[in-house]
Ligand code: SF4
């Protein structure tokens with residue numbers, strides 16, 4: 277299996293560990309990722325709240341390369357994935373718009389390329405999930421986890437490709453195959469506040485607190501995410517929160533690929549565990565998942 | 571609350587602009603309130619999402635554009651997926667923001683780089699902690715975000731953080747936890763070198779021209 281890989285800006289900076297663990301896990305599961313050469317930023321929310329044309333042109337300038345090379349695109353960042361897929365769907369529906377965008381990007385995008393989020397690769401029945409189960413080397417069954425999807429992996433339905441927008445399952449299934457104890461909880465698809473952490477801290481903290489608290493109340497040791505913005509909101513702001521008893525939380529926020537990598541027995545330094553702000557190593561040592569010296 | 575309704579023509583005009591921009595039939599909204607019930611941020615909004623839709627239906631442009639609602643909206647799409655009339659409210663929120671920017675109503679916003687204003691904001695931030703005006707923060711953030719992309723082809727967080735902090739008066743705050751992120755090597759000190767920078771600049775300037783001529787037509 278070979279895909280055009282769109283890492284996006286976050287995976288080259290704040291979420292390098294997502295990039296690292298994605299590459300490591302894909303390699304292990306025989307999925308070949310070809311990074312789109314000289315890819316550019318998808319524009320994210322600032323683009324679609326500023327100019328519709330910009331929000332289509334930036335993603336499609338990247339997808340054109342993939343289409344010319346007959347590859348489908350995979351993006352691990354929920355926001356990049358969403359923008360790439362929405363842009364593709366929009367120009368599929370509207371030939372005039374497609375022409376307009378093609379003039380802007382000086383390319384010829386037809387809209388044939390498919391856009392996947394990384395989660396889809398492991399849950400679309402191509403055998404990766406089974407392979408993951410077969411190749412599992414570390415026992416993670418004592419690790420209680422909740423899967424947090426946030427907004428863009430669940431909504432809108434036709435973009436996210438979920439059966440139930442209120443209760444997506446793809447990440448739960450993968451974590452299950454990786455051998456974790458996946459708990460049910462109520463805040464799978466609640467919003468983390470996205471960039472409100474920058475523009476309105478108070479609101480952002482309230483939203484993050486609700487998610488962290490609910491996860492802790494459900495009995496989780498950690499939270500699995502598939503979006504760099506969700507990750508940094510839950511991870512960076514956690515130190516500012518206290519539970520009802522005045523205690524600080526200590527819930528590591530893993531990228532789901534890091535957990536897959538752990539299950540596959542990959543070395544911890546290949547998964548960027550050290551880079552997480554809430555250090556997951558004490559928890560993993562405690563559960564005898566990794567050695568004392570790691 | 572009492573509002574003077576605009577004449578019917580003006581009413582229709584504002585609604586049709588938003589309908590055209592968003593591709594949504596705003597008349598379909600029957601004010602059930604489900605959008606607002608599920609909105610995670612409704613709590614902090616001056617007016618709830620369904621009220622904003624009602625303003626549009628009534629042609630109350632000033633009301634629709636002047637509340638913090640459209641700036642607090644996190645584009646989470648909860649409203650859009652739950653609306654029984656299949657209205658894409660998140661898209662409508664986008665359109666309102668875009669219209670606001672196009673019409674430069676943001677000139678009223680206390681965001682600028684003038685020394686007096688900067689001092690005022692800084693003083694305020696000392697007084698009220700991080701209680702800043704969300705509209706100017708969102709505008710500053712979006713604007714700087716896109717400037718970085720236009721210049722470098724990709725996001726350059728260190729530049730974004732620096733500029734945002736200086737511009738928004740968050741100078742001594744730790745909103746973005748820059749030092750910690752640098753320590754964990756989470757952000758780069760030097761922007762990445764994208765070979766297609768000119769291409770990105772071309773995309774931005776072409777769109778600027780297109781939108782300018784479209785706006786003139788309107
Ligand atoms: S959910 Fe839809 S129909 Fe109901 S108030 Fe909101 S926009 Fe109107």
Ligand code: SF4
Nearest residue numbers: 609643644646647649
């Ligand atoms: S998209 Fe905006 S208005 Fe709609 S539910 Fe989310 S935050 Fe509220």
